[in-house]
Every structure is written in structure tokens, then in C-alpha cells.
Amino acid sequence: MASMATYRDDAVVLRTHKLGEADRIITLLTRRHGKVRAVAKGVRRTSSKFGARLEPFSHVDLQFVDGRSLAIITQAESVRVYGEPLTHAYAAYSAGQAMLETADRLVTEEREPAVQQFLLLVGALRALHEGTTAGPRPADMVLDAYLLRSMSIAGYAPSLTDCARCGVTGPHQGFVPAMGGVVCLQCRPPGCARPAQVTLELMAALLAGAWEDTAETDGRTRREASRLVAAYTTWHLERGLRSLPLVERVTD
Numbered sequence: 001m002a003s004m005a006t007y008r009d010d011a012v013v014l015r016t017h018k019l020g021e022a023d024r025i026i027t028l029l030t031r032r033h034g035k036v037r038a039v040a041k042g043v044r045r046t047s048s049k050f051g052a053r054l055e056p057f058s059h060v061d062l063q064f065v066d067g068r069s070l071a072i073i074t075q076a077e078s079v080r081v082y083g084e085p086l087t088h089a090y091a092a093y094s095a096g097q098a099m100l101e102t103a104d105r106l107v108t109e110e111r112e113p114a115v116q117q118f119l120l121l122v123g124a125l126r127a128l129h130e131g132t133t134a135g136p137r138p139a140d141m142v143l144d145a146y147l148l149r150s151m152s153i154a155g156y157a158p159s160l161t162d163c164a165r166c167g168v169t170g171p172h173q174g175f176v177p178a179m180g181g182v183v184c185l186q187c188r189p190p191g192c193a194r195p196a197q198v199t200l201e202l203m204a205a206l207l208a209g210a211w212e213d214t215a216e217t218d219g220r221t222r223r224e225a226s227r228l229v230a231a232y233t234t235w236h237l238e239r240g241l242r243s244l245p246l247v248e249r250v251t252d
Contacts, residue, residue: 034114035107038071050076057083091248092128095143098243144229145206156236160204177235199224
């Protein structure tokens with residue numbers, strides 16, 4: 001009988017659910033193999049050697065062996081554990097939950113490479129963790145940047161300057177998620193959102209990762225940007241993220 005193939009990869013744990021009396025199925029976003037669903041045997045027993053390493057938010061180095069239907073995790077080493085620190089800061093924790101759910105929804109094909117999505121998620125979790133200590137980036141803005149950039153990687157980059165429908169050069173005052181972003185006066189439908197120009201500039205900075213351009217942003221602008229980002233993400237994912245309404249937003 002041929003031996004089963006083994007391979008290593010590093011991954012972020014997206015979610016888990018119980019299997020049988022002692023096992024779990026772990027859904028992971030890996031660096032080289034995209035989304036992987038794998039069985040972690042015996043991890044619900046107190047004697048498990050790596051059960052605590054396979055919780056959501058964990059960045060881990062794993063060894064897999066191919067099973068009949070699902071991979072089997074045979075080794076797990078922690079690279080960085082974000083879950084426990086984030087639980088002490090609700091804004092960061094709720095933002096992180098929305099990130100994990102977004103990654104799970106956007107990377108649909110299992111075992112297909114998704115390196116950019118993996119690196120983006122790892123970077124966003126690191127930024128959230130740093131923000132719980134002395135970091136300069138608020139959790140709501142880290143989340144909005146992650147959502148905009150992950151949607152862009154998936155092929156849904158919003159237009160924030162030129163009209164998403166006819167292409168005429170902006171700036172423009174309308175924003176319609178179903179049309180792909182900002183729209184000109186001739187293209188915009190009645191009753192569409194009309195965000196302030198500074199809000200669109202903030203979204204553009206978040207999409208580009210230009211954090212130096214976000215330092216003086218006030219709470220009103222951040223709230224308006226968050227509403228537009230949430231609406232845009234929800235439209236293109238075709239159904240809402242369960243975790244997004246639970247995210248703590250800026251109030252000042």
C-alpha cells in the first residue's frame with residue numbers, strides 16, 4: 001500500500017467545529033495551499049499536545065498527511081497566537097472575527113493558492129494585536145483597510161475616484177456598491193449615498209495602505225467610511241457577515 005503524502009505549511013485558523021467525541025475539523029487559510037479543512041485528532045482531550053494551538057486567530061506551522069476526504073494534522077507549532085491577547089480588547093477582537101469570516105468567505109476553492117489573501121490576513125491580525133498595546137492604528141480602521149484590500153485581491157476593487165459605470169474622471173459625490181463604487185451625476189440613481197470627499201479620500205488611503213494619510217481623520221469620517229465599506233463588502237459577498245454588526249465602532 002502506498003504511503004499517504006505529507007506536507008508542511010503555515011496557516012491561520014479561521015474556525016473549528018467538533019467531530020465525534022474528541023476530534024475537531026479545523027478550517028485554515030494556508031500560505032501555499034489556500035483554504036484547507038483538516039482533522040485534528042484528539043484535540044478535545046485534556047492530554048492533547050496541540051489542541052490549544054489550533055484555536056481561531058492562531059498563526060501556526062503545521063504538518064499534514066492526506067486522508068481519504070480531509071487532510072489530517074499530525075504536528076502543530078505556534079508561530080503567533082493572537083486570540084488570547086485580542087480577547088482583552090473587544091474592538092480588536094470583534095474586528096478580528098469579521099476578518100476571519102471574510103477570509104473564509106472570499107477564498108472559496110479549497111487547495112487553491114491564495115498567497116495574497118493569507119499575507120493580508122496575517123498582516124491585519126498583527127496590526128490589530130499591536131493596536132491593543134501601543135499601536136497607532138484603531139481596530140475599526142484596520143478592519144476597513146482589510147475589507148477593502150481583501151475585496152480588491154478577490155477582484156472587487158471599488159472605484160473611489162472615477163465613475164464606476166462610465167469611467168468619467170472624478171471626484172464624484174455618489175456611491176453605489178452595486179455599481180462598483182463612486183458614480184457621476186449622470187449615472188447615479190436617486191437616493192444613493194453621497195459621502196463627503198474626505199470620506200472617499202480616507203477609503204482610498206485605507207485601500208492603498210497609506211496610513212500616514214489617515215492620522216488626522218475624525219470620528220464622523222471614520223463612521224461614514226465604515227458604513228460604505230460594510231455595504232460594499234456585503235453586496236459583493238452576496239450576504240452579510242454575521243460578525244460585522246458586532247464590531248465596535250468609534251463613537252467620538
